[in-house]
Amino acid sequence: MEQEPRQINFAFIGFGHVGRAFARLLIDRKKWLLKEFSLEWKITGISTKNHGTSINHEGLPIKKILGSWKRHSNLDHFNEGPACSSQTDFIRQCGADVLFEMSVLDLSGGPAATYIREALGAGLHVVTTNKGPVATHFLQLTKLARLRGVKFLYEGTVMDGAPIFNMVRLNLPATRIKSLRGILNSTTNYILTQMEQGTSFESALEYARNVGLAEADPSLDLEGWDSAAKLSVLIQALMGARVKPKDIERHGISEETGRVVRAALRRDRRLRLVARAYRQGGRVIGKVELQELEIFDPLASIRGLSNILVLNTDNMRELAIIENNPTVDQTAFALFSDLVSLLQ
């Protein structure tokens, strides 16, 4: 006799490039989830800031929504549920077991932190790619999840779907992270490596904007805030210290940096924006700064949109993970791998 499939309901907050790529991945892996976990899913709610909100407890017609997105880009006319006056209202009414929180990045943490808190408080598992709320409210949110007996997962906040948090948790048992360093921001790394090849700061930034890599206001990237937020998540999750983005010594890059890049090149070295953390007298210090690296340093080989994280541990000495030229599909995979992690 076949086992009855488990039914699980998903809700999305945010339906931009990442949300749509994740929905496509869920559809692609439908058979796999049924086979491996005897799991049948439906999406019972999607809420967005500018493209409407939709609830259907029987499951939204996700293929149809994706198919018509280029023409319509609005969810309201798929709504079969109650009208929601707010995201809080949406979370309570959407009937989901898992909330995928993918709203627009706000490094201050809110309003996404409020959505996550509401969802965890209401007994939903939460998976997010949003580094802001995780960095600024780490302790509060992880405690709340523990208290409510639900999972709070955030693999996609650093290096997309490259396994960092899940790898340390599952594959590095009883291991202490002594220090770590990495290149975590693609926009600045892209600009630095383009400047090495003779491109001007302005042209490199313009290109990064055109391919959708840098925001219209790229200051969060250029001033090192994005790296600092990711570093803060790494420190809190992997090194057990309460270091928030504002506690991190932070430098960025600017037009001036071109001169320093070229000077480093002449010495056969490479300039990179390095995020690092180390222990000092019972505390953890976090820094985001420009460093001149020897050419054989693995960080020096990281070009374009690629990222790297090097963990210095007791059990495994130095272990590095490189993610090569990710797209939005790799962020979507982060959500998928967290989903599988909470099913296990």
Next chain:
Amino acid sequence: MEQEPRQINFAFIGFGHVGRAFARLLIDRKKWLLKEFSLEWKITGISTKNHGTSINHEGLPIKKILGSWKRHSNLDHFNEGPACSSQTDFIRQCGADVLFEMSVLDLSGGPAATYIREALGAGLHVVTTNKGPVATHFLQLTKLARLRGVKFLYEGTVMDGAPIFNMVRLNLPATRIKSLRGILNSTTNYILTQMEQGTSFESALEYARNVGLAEADPSLDLEGWDSAAKLSVLIQALMGARVKPKDIERHGISEETGRVVRAALRRDRRLRLVARAYRQGGRVIGKVELQELEIFDPLASIRGLSNILVLNTDNMRELAIIENNPTVDQTAFALFSDLVSLLQ
């Protein structure tokens, strides 16, 4: 009321540098295993080729054995169990739940394959660091383990304790490995990078021998057999194809290679012994060969004893793992992480 701890018995085949480092790690992590898994372990048997055999169903005095190893290096006088006429006899008599197989490498697979088969057949979980038997008997041993409902784990066969097999299994769900490439052998990589710095082949090899990196007979490393055996395990475990070491096109390095290394350097490139596998018309092709790499290729940045593996996947595009200058402790950690994996 406190939970009664689970009791588990371990047996070792082999007690060289790796076995002793693993025993020390088990002692160091005793409290952690009790806390995380409510697990109490004892070692009920150790069998070696040249240093005797010992069984004690009450648990061998492992601290005492380690403490006196430099003076005695013999297990026979700790024996409180039956005399064993063979390793097969030892496996049946040692009373263990898990066998850690760490006997001396034999790329033909035997006799270690026989020990593993015996142990799996007798219902023991088996953890090994021995790439020979895994490469040559992969299908047979994994099938036997499944049939007997026990685990057969081999994280330490490639890149020591760097999570490769456990990472793909646990952190890359529903992911297809399209191709892979890496630097998997430390001796040849050490010699190549030393030759880049002007050292002769003979001096580099001599040094590798002196630090215990290369065997007295280094031909398995130099002729690419070690890389081919590891590549074979990767292909069988991660790409689902039956490619044995003998099926892999294989080249090595020799004194002649120095000239090629220097010619590559003059073009600002790096020569590396690359192991790679790719799919072609339903088959998987494996090759171990010298490749000239661009300086910004992550493989070119790998120096000394370090290793790298780059996985090319559908879900995560390119993902690389680097293990930096491992020692015997990192191989011991591979056994420990497999142990934790089978407890989960």
